[in-house]
């Protein structure tokens with residue numbers, strides 16, 4: 001069998017919440033393939049299924065039907081323990097709320113995924129990513145002593161430390177001012193361009209989407225449009241059209 005050319009592949013993924021007349025069809029037979037070493041934005045009106053897409057693609061939630069593959073691994077074939085292990089070692093996460101552990105230093109937060117996986121840190125790699133996120137002088141500080149932008153840099157370093165196959169970012173700039181948001185987006189862009197990382201990001205912001213290579217647009221749980229080398233203006237135009245029909 002040929003190796004999967006995609007870093008992540010969703011095939012006919014359906015996600016239904018609840019049962020009977022109150023059931024919500026959050027994803028309706030969604031298919032998408034994310035190429036390795038690319039930066040992808042997932043956009044759509046509120047309630048269109050973006051978070052559900054991200055959660056299913058990242059193995060945080062199981063689809064009701066359909067298949068999700070991380071490389072050649074079918075996630076539905078994994079029991080909970082193996083799936084947790086896979087999330088820890090092969091996937092990185094960046095959230096809007098940073099999700100750092102307040103009692104750990106910056107360095108300990110960055111190294112946490114390795115510690116949880118029982119893996120050794122690689123000093124050269126650690127130095128490289130700490131340099132890339134520009135946190136060199138702050139490794140012994142605690143999250144509460146950092147600005148929002150600095151905390152998100154720690155979260156990105158933590159996501160990079162295991163050299164995951166894909167980083168999933170859920171509104172990573174949602175809590176930041178526009179200038180700091182831009183720095184974080186440039187950092188994610190750099191992770192893709194320089195470190196050949198694959199990044200999938202949910203965002204509401206056309207300016208954020210303009211930093212990516214491609215945009216997947218969701219509407220009412222389906223992939224309704226796509227755009228390569230997006231610009232903020234063209235993305236905003238598509239979003240206005242989607243909101244009109246939502």
Ligand SMILES: Nc1ncnc2c1ncn2[C@@H]1O[C@H](COP(=O)(O)OP(=O)(O)OP(=O)(O)O)[C@@H](O)[C@H]1O
Pocket residue numbers: 017018024025026044045046047048049050051052053
């Ligand atoms: N745990 C849940 N139980 C029931 N319904 C849910 C659950 N999670 C999401 N939904 C519903 O599924 C649909 C898609 O939700 P989702 O959060 O994926 O959309 P979204 O595009 O990320 O929205 P937003 O931009 O507002 O965050 C919505 O109708 C939502 O109410």
